[in-house]
Amino acid sequence: MAEKFYLTTPIYYVNARPHIGHTYTTVVADAIARRKRSLGLDTWLLTGTDEHGQKIERSARQAGCSPQEFADRVSAEFRGLWDRMGLTYDDFIRTTEPRHKQAVQKLFALIRDNGYIYKGSYTGQYCVYDELYVEAPPGAPCPDCGRPTETVSEENYFFKLSAFERRLLEFYEEHPDFIRPETRRNEVIAFVKSGLRDLSVSRTSFNWGIPVPGDEKHVIYVWMDALANYVTAPGWGSDDPSRYDKFWPADLHMVGKEISRFHCVYWPAFLMAAGLPLPKSVVAHGWLLFEESKMSKSRGNIVRAETILEGFGALKPGLPRAEQDLFGADALRYFLMREIVFGQDGSFSFDALVQRYNSDLANGYGNLVSRTLAMIGRYFGGVVPDPVGHGGTTQASSIPVEMPKAIGAFAQSFDALDFSRALETAWAMVAAVDGYLTATAPWKQAGSVTDEQQASLRATVLYTAAEAIRMITALVYPVIPDAAARVWAQLGLGDIRKADLKDLRWGGLEPGTKLGEFAPLFPRADKETITRMTELEQKNNAPAIGKAPERKSAEGRISKLHSLIDGLAVALTESTNETAAILAFESAIAETLREAGGGNAARPSSPPNLAPGTQNPPPTAPAVAPTSAPERKIGIDDFAKVELRVAQVKVAERVPRADKLLRLEVDLGYETRQILAGIAEAYTPESLIGRKVVIVANLAPRKLRGYESNGMIVAASVEGGRPVLAGFLEDVEIGARLK
Numbered sequence: 001m002a003e004k005f006y007l008t009t010p011i012y013y014v015n016a017r018p019h020i021g022h023t024y025t026t027v028v029a030d031a032i033a034r035r036k037r038s039l040g041l042d043t044w045l046l047t048g049t050d051e052h053g054q055k056i057e058r059s060a061r062q063a064g065c066s067p068q069e070f071a072d073r074v075s076a077e078f079r080g081l082w083d084r085m086g087l088t089y090d091d092f093i094r095t096t097e098p099r100h101k102q103a104v105q106k107l108f109a110l111i112r113d114n115g116y117i118y119k120g121s122y123t124g125q126y127c128v129y130d131e132l133y134v135e136a137p138p139g140a141p142c143p144d145c146g147r148p149t150e151t152v153s154e155e156n157y158f159f160k161l162s163a164f165e166r167r168l169l170e171f172y173e174e175h176p177d178f179i180r181p182e183t184r185r186n187e188v189i190a191f192v193k194s195g196l197r198d199l200s201v202s203r204t205s206f207n208w209g210i211p212v213p214g215d216e217k218h219v220i221y222v223w224m225d226a227l228a229n230y231v232t233a234p235g236w237g238s239d240d241p242s243r244y245d246k247f248w249p250a251d252l253h254m255v256g257k258e259i260s261r262f263h264c265v266y267w268p269a270f271l272m273a274a275g276l277p278l279p280k281s282v283v284a285h286g287w288l289l290f291e292e293s294k295m296s297k298s299r300g301n302i303v304r305a306e307t308i309l310e311g312f313g314a315l316k317p318g319l320p321r322a323e324q325d326l327f328g329a330d331a332l333r334y335f336l337m338r339e340i341v342f343g344q345d346g347s348f349s350f351d352a353l354v355q356r357y358n359s360d361l362a363n364g365y366g367n368l369v370s371r372t373l374a375m376i377g378r379y380f381g382g383v384v385p386d387p388v389g390h391g392g393t394t395q396a397s398s399i400p401v402e403m404p405k406a407i408g409a410f411a412q413s414f415d416a417l418d419f420s421r422a423l424e425t426a427w428a429m430v431a432a433v434d435g436y437l438t439a440t441a442p443w444k445q446a447g448s449v450t451d452e453q454q455a456s457l458r459a460t461v462l463y464t465a466a467e468a469i470r471m472i473t474a475l476v477y478p479v480i481p482d483a484a485a486r487v488w489a490q491l492g493l494g495d496i497r498k499a500d501l502k503d504l505r506w507g508g509l510e511p512g513t514k515l516g517e518f519a520p521l522f523p524r525a526d527k528e529t530i531t532r533m534t535e536l537e538q539k540n541n542a543p544a545i546g547k548a549p550e551r552k553s554a555e556g557r558i559s560k561l562h563s564l565i566d567g568l569a570v571a572l573t574e575s576t577n578e579t580a581a582i583l584a585f586e587s588a589i590a591e592t593l594r595e596a597g598g599g600n601a602a603r604p605s606s607p608p609n610l611a612p613g614t615q616n617p618p619p620t621a622p623a624v625a626p627t628s629a630p631e632r633k634i635g636i637d638d639f640a641k642v643e644l645r646v647a648q649v650k651v652a653e654r655v656p657r658a659d660k661l662l663r664l665e666v667d668l669g670y671e672t673r674q675i676l677a678g679i680a681e682a683y684t685p686e687s688l689i690g691r692k693v694v695i696v697a698n699l700a701p702r703k704l705r706g707y708e709s710n711g712m713i714v715a716a717s718v719e720g721g722r723p724v725l726a727g728f729l730e731d732v733e734i735g736a737r738l739k
């Protein structure tokens with residue numbers, strides 16, 4: 001029986017339409033699935049949409065429809081796009097489907113029956129955007145995304161996450177490949193080591209979710225609901241669990257790096273509590289950046305895959321629309337897998353996309369295929385020539401020897417998820433074959449040879465090139481499936497989906513094979529393609545790229561104001577820090593007014609009325625210093641004296657009897673330092689472990705509360721003097737200097 005391979009993408013929230021960030025994950029998963037299938041594995045690829053939770057409920061309200069209608073619409077957009085792109089998912093789960101809801105209730109009940117869920121009450125901060133409970137004082141922003149958190153106070157069911165600390169650490173130890181890459185593994189381990197607190201797994205303040213079995217005023221926490229999709233889709237908890245029995249545990253959960261904690265800590269703990277086997281690995285990739293920051297709806301810097309399908313589709317005006325889409329999808333797929341170093345953040349731009357397409361697909365692979373097949377047409381009537389007996393001529397090439405080596409190197413890199421290196425290897429072979437054609441110039445009649453010799457030279461050269469193309473095409477099929485299928489057919493080999501691509505041996509191309517019909521593969525793209533895509537993006541999207549995000553509708557703003565007021569009311573009832581709550585409220589209102597286009601609606605000029613007994617906060621420093629008098633400016637030499645470096649927090653703990661101080665140990669790559677930082681009121685020690693911060697590395701040591709502090713952490717000082725740590729949107733190496 002064939003070995004099985006079960007892989008998953010995250011299920012995407014339906015609060016926003018798909019963009020190429022979501023596409024990236026799904027394309028990578030699709031390419032892996034295609035390769036596994038082509039190697040003969042019984043493969044199952046699951047994707048879908050995550051449709052419950054407060055965020056979706058609010059988005060639906062803003063859009064003026066029911067959450068279910070809203071979810072139906074956006075989920076269909078995701079699925080429709082994956083279909084347009086020819087992505088080969090085997091199942092698409094929606095968390096609002098009965099098959100999922102029933103099974104999630106069973107899972108909840110099972111974990112509760114096993115003694116890992118109990119009832120308690122929770123008062124604390126919640127980030128609706130990340131659907132995440134955060135440890136932060138009322139009014140503080142979410143440490144993950146920086147958006148305002150809301151105070152929630154509810155009677156909840158709790159999951160005994162704390163009971164799994166040791167078992168999780170043992171599991172990571174015994175399964176070193178469970179979390180990849182290494183950086184994510186270290187972060188997760190540091191997070192678990194810093195201590196796990198029980199997790200609230202139900203909510204009562206809204207009802208767009210799956211009811212807790214037996215206590216229906218609660219809905220199940222959206223992450224417990226969502227993560228369970230990986231087992232509910234193949235049928236766990238249903239009348240027919242055969243697919244679950246066959247495919248679980250998953251071989252690979254592919255996720256973006258921001259959700260690795262949910263997949264590497266919560267999910268295994270839920271499964272342990274339910275007594276179910278754990279997935280074999282979680283792989284976290286980096287972010288796709290546009291204009292240097294993570295693509296997101298709220299930043300208004302989104303690029304949609306549809307734009308690329310249309311932009312590239314226009315290069316093939318004669319093709320039916322569905323085929324144009326597949327052609328455009330290949331261009332995007334190739335770019336994403338070749339240009340982005342998997343695991344790291346990478347930038348997207350239309351210029352880079354077109355450049356890559358032209359150099360590697362149009363001029364590289366496409367050109368090689370068309371010159372080879374055209375010559376076989378011209379000299380051999382479109383029939384693959386027989387090289388036998390001619391190998392010993394002056395055209396003897398190293399390609400038949402190099403090709404199997406390249407196949408091995410490609411496989412090694414691809415299977416280690418280093419897609420960009422794998423493609424580099426394949427394109428090195430494209431260049432080698434191209435060079436061989438140019439060097440042997442089979443189109444030229446060399447003066448010293450007879451016609452017969454010339455024909456045999458040509459046969460050897462063109463057979464070698466065609467056979468190399470066959471092998472390269474089989475390798476790159478998972479990445480550019482549409483183009484590969486066309487080349488396969490042009491080589492006269494029929495339907496690539498039916499071909500056995502497992503055993504690629506030199507000589508597999510039969511001489512005498514009649515080539516298929518020839519058609520150009522990759523027309524060159526030019527500036528016009530870039531302009532077309534840029535314009536399409538601006539036209540199709542709200543907000544348009546490169547422009548300020550479009551203003552919210554009046555209803556949207558009213559709904560946001562309502563939720564801000566709700567949040568303030570809760571904060572004032574529950575909070576011990578009214579000042580912070582009022583200030584957070586004030587700045588959120590100012591932002592909403594700015595969105596409304598209220599001209600000088602920035603900050604009110606006078607401080608808000610504060611509750612009796614609270615002190616007026618110190619005035620906030622303006623974000624940009626006022627145009628300074630010349631004497632306040634410094635020269636570059638002065639700036640160069642300050643050594644700012646990136647460091648990673650390894651240890652963080654409170655300093656006894658010092659409410660504001662944390663003792664940190666930070667790794668600078670070349671050494672570890674102890675630093676005392678006055679940030680304890682804004683950050684919990686555990687939220688800092690693994691976080692990259694900026695430090696002043698050459699500050700003279702000083703003593704604080706008996707500890708030596710070697711350096712200073714850089715933070716912005718915002719309303720009320722609250723520190724907000726400086727950080728980076730892209731992954732930056734530890735020790736890197738800021739200059």
Ligand code: MSP
Nearest residue numbers: 010011012013021022025050226227256287288295
């Ligand atoms: N619904 C949760 C996941 C639940 S899985 C049980 C969620 N959804 S999401 O819509 O926010 O999608 C997040 C995923 O989309 C990321 O983890 C990543 O796979 C992909 N990406 C979204 N934006 C991205 C980029 N800008 N760059 C790369 N991937 C991105 O979180």
